[in-house]
Amino acid sequence: MQNENAILTVPGLLNxxxxxxxxxxxxxxxxxxxxxxxxxxxxxxxxxxxxxxxGVVSYNPDGFPNREWALEDVVNWFDSFLYxxxxxxxxxxxxxxxxxxIDASFIPSLNFVAGGNVITLTNLAQNRAVALATLxxxxxxxxxxxxxxxxxxxLHLTLRRGRATMKKLRRDIELVDAQAERVNLEILQRERDLxxxxxxxxxxxxxxxxxxADNVWIKEAVISSRAAVNTAQGRMVEAEKxxxxxxxxxxxxxxxxxxxxMGNDPVAEVLRQTATREQAGRVxxxxxxxxxxTMFISEQSVHADSLEARVVxxxxxxxxxxxxxxxxxxxxxxxxxxxxxxxxxxxxxxxPHARDVxxxxxxxxRVKVELISPLERVGTISVTDKAVRPRKARAAAILTILxxxxxxxxxxxxxxxxxxxxxxxxxxxxxxx
Numbered sequence: 001m002q003n004e005n006a007i008l009t010v011p012g013l014l015n016x017x018x019x020x021x022x023x024x025x026x027x028x029x030x031x032x033x034x035x036x037x038x039x040x041x042x043x044x045x046x047x048x049x050x051x052x053x054x055g056v057v058s059y060n061p062d063g064f065p066n067r068e069w070a071l072e073d074v075v076n077w078f079d080s081f082l083y084x085x086x087x088x089x090x091x092x093x094x095x096x097x098x099x100x101x102i103d104a105s106f107i108p109s110l111n112f113v114a115g116g117n118v119i120t121l122t123n124l125a126q127n128r129a130v131a132l133a134t135l136x137x138x139x140x141x142x143x144x145x146x147x148x149x150x151x152x153x154x155l156h157l158t159l160r161r162g163r164a165t166m167k168k169l170r171r172d173i174e175l176v177d178a179q180a181e182r183v184n185l186e187i188l189q190r191e192r193d194l195x196x197x198x199x200x201x202x203x204x205x206x207x208x209x210x211x212x213a214d215n216v217w218i219k220e221a222v223i224s225s226r227a228a229v230n231t232a233q234g235r236m237v238e239a240e241k242x243x244x245x246x247x248x249x250x251x252x253x254x255x256x257x258x259x260x261x262m263g264n265d266p267v268a269e270v271l272r273q274t275a276t277r278e279q280a281g282r283v284x285x286x287x288x289x290x291x292x293x294t295m296f297i298s299e300q301s302v303h304a305d306s307l308e309a310r311v312v313x314x315x316x317x318x319x320x321x322x323x324x325x326x327x328x329x330x331x332x333x334x335x336x337x338x339x340x341x342x343x344x345x346x347x348x349x350x351x352p353h354a355r356d357v358x359x360x361x362x363x364x365x366r367v368k369v370e371l372i373s374p375l376e377r378v379g380t381i382s383v384t385d386k387a388v389r390p391r392k393a394r395a396a397a398i399l400t401i402l403x404x405x406x407x408x409x410x411x412x413x414x415x416x417x418x419x420x421x422x423x424x425x426x427x428x429x430x431x432x433x
Contacts, residue, residue, distance in 0.1 A: 013412075020411030027410065031403020035396030044387030045124040048131035050380070052139060053118050055373035057155040068154070069146075069374060071106050074119055077142060078104035086141035092133060100125065100134050118378055128383045135381050146374030155372060162369040169362040176355045183347045190340045197332050204325045208318050215314045218307050225304035229297050236293035 017024065054069035077083075084099035093100075106119045121138070125131035147155065 016415045017408065017411060020407075020414065023411055023414070024404065024407040027407035028400060028404045031406070032396060032400040034403070035399035038395045038399065039393075043126050045126060045389040046128045046131050046384050046386075047388045048123045048125065048128075048135050048381055048383045050121045050135045050139070050382070051118050051378040052121060052375045053378055055143075055376035056368075056371045057374065058158045059368065065371065066154075071117070071119060074142070074375070075104045075106065078102050078121065078138065082145070083138040083141040086144065087137060090137050092130075093137070102134065102138050124389065132381055132383050139375055139377065143374050155374070159369060159372050162365055162372070166362055166365050166369065169358050169365065173355060173358045173362070176351055176358065180347060180351045183343050183351065187340055187343045187347070190336050190343065193336050194333060197329060197336065201325065201329050204321070208322060208325075211314055211318050211321075215311050215318075218311050218314070222304045222307045222311070225300045225307065229300045229304065232293050232297045232300065236290055236297065239290045239293060 052074070054067040054071065054074065056065035057068050058066045060066060081099040083102070087093045087096065087099065100123060103122045104119055106117075121135050123131050123134045123138075125134060
């Protein structure tokens with residue numbers, strides 16, 4: 001009882017440990033050596049971590065994504081090593097004898113609580129690149145198998161519909177570009193129309209110049225007619241004077257005093273009558289000439305007046321045509337200029353806006369198509385820079401501590417057996433008998 005009480009006291013324990021210090025030291029050093037050897041022998045492992053979630057396989061009429069895969073199904077797929085069949089044909093993994101272990105887990109969440117829709121994948125590998133490639137290839141393997149599965153029918157339909165929409169949008173963009181080219185050509189045509197309008201104006205100016213030249217000729221004819229009238233009027237004045245003299249002479253001859261005496265002389269009467277007839281003939285000729293001059297003057301005056309009226313009418317017509325021409329030309333030029341401005345607005349604003357809208361729709365559709373996938377990656381896969389296993393210092397410390405406490409236990413057991421050997425042997429003999 002004294003030995004037992006001595007053992008149970010702290011000084012007694014310390015005494016025992018002191019006597020067994022060699023055992024304690026040797027076992028502790030062995031534990032440390034085992035920890036160091038573990039750190040040297042065991043190859044380092046790097047951890048790759050990535051997050052995924054069920055991907056978008058279709059879109060509802062409002063454009064919101066539909067995700068059909070259940071989280072449990074995805075986790076079971078990884079836990080069942082279903083990716084191994086694909087790994088056997090992937091370059092870099094052909095020499096593997098067994099499937100790499102990929103841990104898939106998610107945190108179940110309550111309704112309306114975020115966090116449970118993401119699955120975390122982890123893999124340990126002796127090489128950082130291998131750890132990263134393992135998760136990459138596993139995700140790709142799931143997508144390949146899911147794409148070939150009948151469940152992917154809605155996914156395939158969504159992809160085909162999206163690609164057809166993208167093709168149509170690309171054609172629409174090409175049509176907008178073609179429309180821009182046509183607008184440029186139409187602008188050039190409208191600019192040529194402006195040139196034609198200027199040429200048309202020049203053509204009308206030539207017609208007006210012809211009319212003005214005709215007026216010049218008519219004015220010259222008027223001047224000529226007026227000059228002829230003036231000349232005829234002068235001659236008529238002279239003729240009237242001669243006619244007046246001739247008429248006066250005839251009247252004086254017919255009333256002369258010797259007319260009665262001559263009446264008794266037949267010869268004288270004959271001579272008088274002859275002279276009278278000749279004088280009357282001259283008077284008649286003069287009267288005819290005066291009448292002809294009067295008619296000529298009247299005709300030439302009327303002709304000159306008509307020509308002047310024609311000149312006035314031509315000038316009024318030229319003014320009217322020029323005014324009408326200016327109105328029409330300016331109206332045509334304004335219409336063409338307005339059309340050119342409209343085309344430029346269409347070219348600079350409408351068509352670029354339509355093209356930007358189509359490009360935005362195309363980019364939206366492209367993003368939707370790119371999001372179509374059985375599994376969607378959340379962020380990027382990360383790999384630790386340092387090995388996560390083995391932790392050499394921790395392993396050495398743990399093994400050293402375990403060896404130390406184990407050595408204490410061994411010393412206590414050894415001391416107990418040494419102090420109670422007689423009782424132990426006696427009990428053994430009793431049991432043997």
